Amino acid sequence: MAKKTGEKYQNIIEAAVKVIAQHGYHQAQVSKIAREASVADGTIYLYFDNKADVLVSLFKEKMGAFVQATRERIELLERADDRLRELIYMHLWQMSQNRDWAIVTQIELRQSDPVVRAGINQALKEYLKLIDEVIFLGKEQGVFRENVEHRVARKMIFGTLDEAVTSWVMNDRKYNLVSLVEPIHNLFINGLKVEKQ
Amino acid sequence: MAKKTGEKYQNIIEAAVKVIAQHGYHQAQVSKIAREASVADGTIYLYFDNKADVLVSLFKEKMGAFVQATRERIELLERADDRLRELIYMHLWQMSQNRDWAIVTQIELRQSDPVVRAGINQALKEYLKLIDEVIFLGKEQGVFRENVEHRVARKMIFGTLDEAVTSWVMNDRKYNLVSLVEPIHNLFINGLKVEKQ
Amino acid sequence: MAKKTGEKYQNIIEAAVKVIAQHGYHQAQVSKIAREASVADGTIYLYFDNKADVLVSLFKEKMGAFVQATRERIELLERADDRLRELIYMHLWQMSQNRDWAIVTQIELRQSDPVVRAGINQALKEYLKLIDEVIFLGKEQGVFRENVEHRVARKMIFGTLDEAVTSWVMNDRKYNLVSLVEPIHNLFINGLKVEKQ
Amino acid sequence: MAKKTGEKYQNIIEAAVKVIAQHGYHQAQVSKIAREASVADGTIYLYFDNKADVLVSLFKEKMGAFVQATRERIELLERADDRLRELIYMHLWQMSQNRDWAIVTQIELRQSDPVVRAGINQALKEYLKLIDEVIFLGKEQGVFRENVEHRVARKMIFGTLDEAVTSWVMNDRKYNLVSLVEPIHNLFINGLKVEKQ
DNA sequence: AATGAATGAGCTTTCATTCAT
DNA sequence: GATGAATGAAAGCTCATTCAT
Numbered sequence: 001m002a003k004k005t006g007e008k009y010q011n012i013i014e015a016a017v018k019v020i021a022q023h024g025y026h027q028a029q030v031s032k033i034a035r036e037a038s039v040a041d042g043t044i045y046l047y048f049d050n051k052a053d054v055l056v057s058l059f060k061e062k063m064g065a066f067v068q069a070t071r072e073r074i075e076l077l078e079r080a081d082d083r084l085r086e087l088i089y090m091h092l093w094q095m096s097q098n099r100d101w102a103i104v105t106q107i108e109l110r111q112s113d114p115v116v117r118a119g120i121n122q123a124l125k126e127y128l129k130l131i132d133e134v135i136f137l138g139k140e141q142g143v144f145r146e147n148v149e150h151r152v153a154r155k156m157i158f159g160t161l162d163e164a165v166t167s168w169v170m171n172d173r174k175y176n177l178v179s180l181v182e183p184i185h186n187l188f189i190n191g192l193k194v195e196k197q
Numbered sequence: 198m199a200k201k202t203g204e205k206y207q208n209i210i211e212a213a214v215k216v217i218a219q220h221g222y223h224q225a226q227v228s229k230i231a232r233e234a235s236v237a238d239g240t241i242y243l244y245f246d247n248k249a250d251v252l253v254s255l256f257k258e259k260m261g262a263f264v265q266a267t268r269e270r271i272e273l274l275e276r277a278d279d280r281l282r283e284l285i286y287m288h289l290w291q292m293s294q295n296r297d298w299a300i301v302t303q304i305e306l307r308q309s310d311p312v313v314r315a316g317i318n319q320a321l322k323e324y325l326k327l328i329d330e331v332i333f334l335g336k337e338q339g340v341f342r343e344n345v346e347h348r349v350a351r352k353m354i355f356g357t358l359d360e361a362v363t364s365w366v367m368n369d370r371k372y373n374l375v376s377l378v379e380p381i382h383n384l385f386i387n388g389l390k391v392e393k394q
Numbered sequence: 395m396a397k398k399t400g401e402k403y404q405n406i407i408e409a410a411v412k413v414i415a416q417h418g419y420h421q422a423q424v425s426k427i428a429r430e431a432s433v434a435d436g437t438i439y440l441y442f443d444n445k446a447d448v449l450v451s452l453f454k455e456k457m458g459a460f461v462q463a464t465r466e467r468i469e470l471l472e473r474a475d476d477r478l479r480e481l482i483y484m485h486l487w488q489m490s491q492n493r494d495w496a497i498v499t500q501i502e503l504r505q506s507d508p509v510v511r512a513g514i515n516q517a518l519k520e521y522l523k524l525i526d527e528v529i530f531l532g533k534e535q536g537v538f539r540e541n542v543e544h545r546v547a548r549k550m551i552f553g554t555l556d557e558a559v560t561s562w563v564m565n566d567r568k569y570n571l572v573s574l575v576e577p578i579h580n581l582f583i584n585g586l587k588v589e590k591q
Numbered sequence: 592m593a594k595k596t597g598e599k600y601q602n603i604i605e606a607a608v609k610v611i612a613q614h615g616y617h618q619a620q621v622s623k624i625a626r627e628a629s630v631a632d633g634t635i636y637l638y639f640d641n642k643a644d645v646l647v648s649l650f651k652e653k654m655g656a657f658v659q660a661t662r663e664r665i666e667l668l669e670r671a672d673d674r675l676r677e678l679i680y681m682h683l684w685q686m687s688q689n690r691d692w693a694i695v696t697q698i699e700l701r702q703s704d705p706v707v708r709a710g711i712n713q714a715l716k717e718y719l720k721l722i723d724e725v726i727f728l729g730k731e732q733g734v735f736r737e738n739v740e741h742r743v744a745r746k747m748i749f750g751t752l753d754e755a756v757t758s759w760v761m762n763d764r765k766y767n768l769v770s771l772v773e774p775i776h777n778l779f780i781n782g783l784k785v786e787k788q
Numbered sequence: 789a790a791t792g793a794a795t796g797a798g799c800t801t802t803c804a805t806t807c808a809t
Numbered sequence: 810g811a812t813g814a815a816t817g818a819a820a821g822c823t824c825a826t827t828c829a830t
Contacts, residue, residue: 008790026310030825031792040791042827051825081390111308113223121367135389144389152380153389155364156357163356164349170318183349191388192332192341192350193278205815227800228817237816239802248800402794420704424821425796434795436823445821475784501708504701507617515761529783538783546774547783549758550751557750558743564712577743585782586726586735586744587672621804622813631812633806642804 002049004057009047011037013058021100025108030054055112056119062101063123066094071130080138084157085185087134089178091161096168096177106166131157160184199246201254206244208234210255218297222305227251252309253316259298260320263291268327277335282382284331285358286375292362293374303363328354357381396443398451403441405431407452415494419502424448449506450513456495457517460488465524474532478551479579481528483572485555490562490571500560525551554578593640595648600638602628604649612691616699621645646703647710653692654714657685662721671729675748676776678725680769682752687759687768697757722748751775 003009015037020028030051034041048054070090074083095102109120131154138144144153164184168177200206212234217225227248231238245251267287271280292299306317328351335341341350361381365374397403409431414422424445428435442448464484468477489496503514525548532538538547558578562571594600606628611619621642625632639645661681665674686693700711722745729735735744755775759768 024311029823034792041793041825042791043789045826046789084389111310113308114221117304138389142391145387145391148384148389149377149380152361152377152384155360156353156381156384159356159358159360160353161356162360163352167352180346180349183346184353187345187349187353187388189388189390190342191384191386192281192335192345193386194339194342226798231817238800239817240815242801243814397793418705423819428796435821436796437794439822440793478783505703507702508615532783536785539781539785542778542783543771543774546755546771546778549754550747550775550778553750553752553754554747555750557746557753561746574740574743577740578747581739581743581747581782583782583784584736585778585780585784586675586729586739587780588733588736620802625813632804633813634811636805637810 002045002047002053004047006047008037008039008043012039012044012047012054013061016054016058017062017100017104020108021103025111028108052113052115052119055109055116056123059105059109059120060123062105063127067126067130069094070127074130074134080134080141080143081185081189083134083137084188085181087131087157088161088185088188089181092165092177092181095165096173099173102165102169102173106162106169128154128158157188160188199242199244199250201244203244205234205236205240209236209241209244209251210258213251213255214259214297214301217305218300222308225305249310249312249316252306252313253320256302256306256317257320259302260324264323264327266291267324271327271331277331277338277340278382278386280331280334281354281385282378284328284354285382285385286378288358289361289374289378293365293370296370299362299366299370303359303366325351325355354385357385396439396441396447398441400441402431402433402437406433406438406441406448407455410448410452411456411494411498414502415497419505422502446507446509446513449503449510450517453499453503453514454517456499457521461520461524463488464521468524468528474528474535474537475579475583477528477531478582479575481525481551482555482579482582483575486558486571486575489559490567493567496559496563496567500556500563522548522552551582554582593636593638593644595638597638599628599630599634603630603635603638603645604652607645607649608653608691608695611699612694616702619699643704643706643710646700646707647714650696650700650711651714653696654718658717658721660685661718665721665725671725671732671734672776672780674725674728675779676772678722678748679752679776679779680772683755683768683772686756687764690764693756693760693764697753697760719745719749748779751779 012033016028016033019033019036023032030044031041033054034044037044044054048057070087073090074086077083077086095105109116112120132150135144135148135150135153135157139146139148139150161184164180165177168175209230213225213230216230216233220229227241228238230251231241234241241251245254267284270287271283274280274283292302306313309317329347332341332345332347332350332354336343336345336347358381361377362374365372406427410422410427413427413430417426424438425435427448428438431438438448442451464481467484468480471477471480489499503510506514526544529538529542529544529547529551533540533542533544555578558574559571562569603624607619607624610624610627614623621635622632624645625635628635635645639648661678664681665677668674668677686696700707703711723741726735726739726741726744726748730737730739730741752775755771756768759766
């Protein structure tokens, strides 16, 4: 039913991001998004099945671009540990570049109902797959330990980055998020323990 | 105004957890909670200021007990790395023990409105403080590296555990969450890298 | 926000008068008014900000027409005492013509909350101004005494008419309200005292 | 059922006046009145049938005293026109003496539901009867015109005084209400018209 | 394709009254 | 007589979605 292309399709998605970032998820009514996109309320339903579809599409579009950009950048690098650093960098850098998107992603969209959550999780899988690939590569290259459970490592990497961005957004972005790239990478690679001397 | 003690107070909190876990946040009406607690709708307002207050109180009560139990257990141990293992264990074990609570905490309560979120974040701080204490102790004992940024380490520990539990809940708890204690602890301590030989 | 024009706007106002007159102020729920107006509950909120706005608008619309009709009629007359008689006549005649409106105005709307009261008082001022004009004209024409305090005279005129209509409504309109025009006018003009002979 | 005597009965009535004057009719909950009277909520129902009964009783008690005091004073005077002046004076003076009572009587109690209104009107009749008596006496004494309709005169007297007090209360009692006694009396007696010379 | 007026289901909270103690 | 904890009915308002134009 919904025609998921065209200029208006993009306009509506951008409008949704803007409205949600500005007014919060619970104040992001369809009519407000329509006004921001300069279309009629009904027009939204020509491009999307329902409101949840707007949110899920929004997340997929943005997340797709995010993953692709990250993938392109890390594949320029050889070593898995360098790729991991680049992934951490891209994650934090992209979020710090787009204030609205960070708010929407880390705070507002988490309040959405189960249907939207399901769509979001679906879109997230692509990113988790990319993380897995880095881990597997690291093991192959003998850079990461063989006995590291890749599912556990993936949770650590995603969980830490996610928590870092959320915490940064919640603290009104008072510090430079990208400055965390090295400390985080270092911690992932070397762990907490003191090196034997 | 609200009398935040007594048997009914506890009943209502338990009923809220049950209803939210069973029907989801958006289907957890006051009347449903009241029925589950075997009180009249109005009775809830003798013990809580409003619905948000029920949810925040619920989180504070449970989280307070959670943090206290964890603190008591880890303080029986000497070394910071052992304490960290115990904290990981307590986090995962307590969540795996209480199916409803895990769902409420990881999924449903995240959908709540800003007022509830603020109350929840407040309650979470106590837990983050406990994590910080373990990190500081580790540095003092020379068990953890001095040059580890404690804020980054805290984000890693909390972010990883949180992601692990969410992931486990979302996958319908198909595996034993406690089995992740060792892998996670190992990863936190030793990192991803291969040991020099 | 509210679009205060159109056929539906008028329909809702008429429906509100009817429902309030029939069921009383405290039984005039929005849903009842909507049903009477043959619109959905939500439609009311396209034309009015809230329930109080319906009531205030209703009063303003009706009172505005009332004052205008009265003004047009009295301005056809020269002498202030004739104008006063016409004002008394119009007041009593218009009320006796519209059973529902009289009930709403004299009984039901007086039960309304402070917000509505404030709006009503605002609308009443226009009528009081008209009364004042008649008094001033009378003084200019040498028909009314110069030493009559116009504020006191205004209270007498409005207070008496208001009491007359209220009393008539409360007594289930058993007599002809318009028959009071002459006695009231006579009393206003000549007072209680016996003429010196 | 209700025992309409005793110290607590009086306390509750005084408390009701105070609470209504202070917080307004719509904020005068039974529990608030009970607290002000230093009794339990349930105790009110030992002395009154229901909330409406409290309000009606309150009005009757106060109005009874008001009428009696007025009657005693005017009966000291011979002439009906003097009695009328005294009645005007007593009405305005008593209201201006008791701020709370004036607010309750003129503003707040008018918002009450039909049951209370009916009780109030009942209590008012005694006062209207007193006004009638003055008018009849005036006619007998040849002080007031025979051809004055007493019902109309009564409406004028009560309507004007009522409007005067309401207006004074609404204007935050910025002027001295008693200063209106002479102007009002003069207007009632002599009317608006210029004396023939 | 686009519009936007109309729909109507759904829910938190208040408060007069009761009754077991 | 006095208490006050408990009751539960009742209603204004929002907003995603539709559909006639």
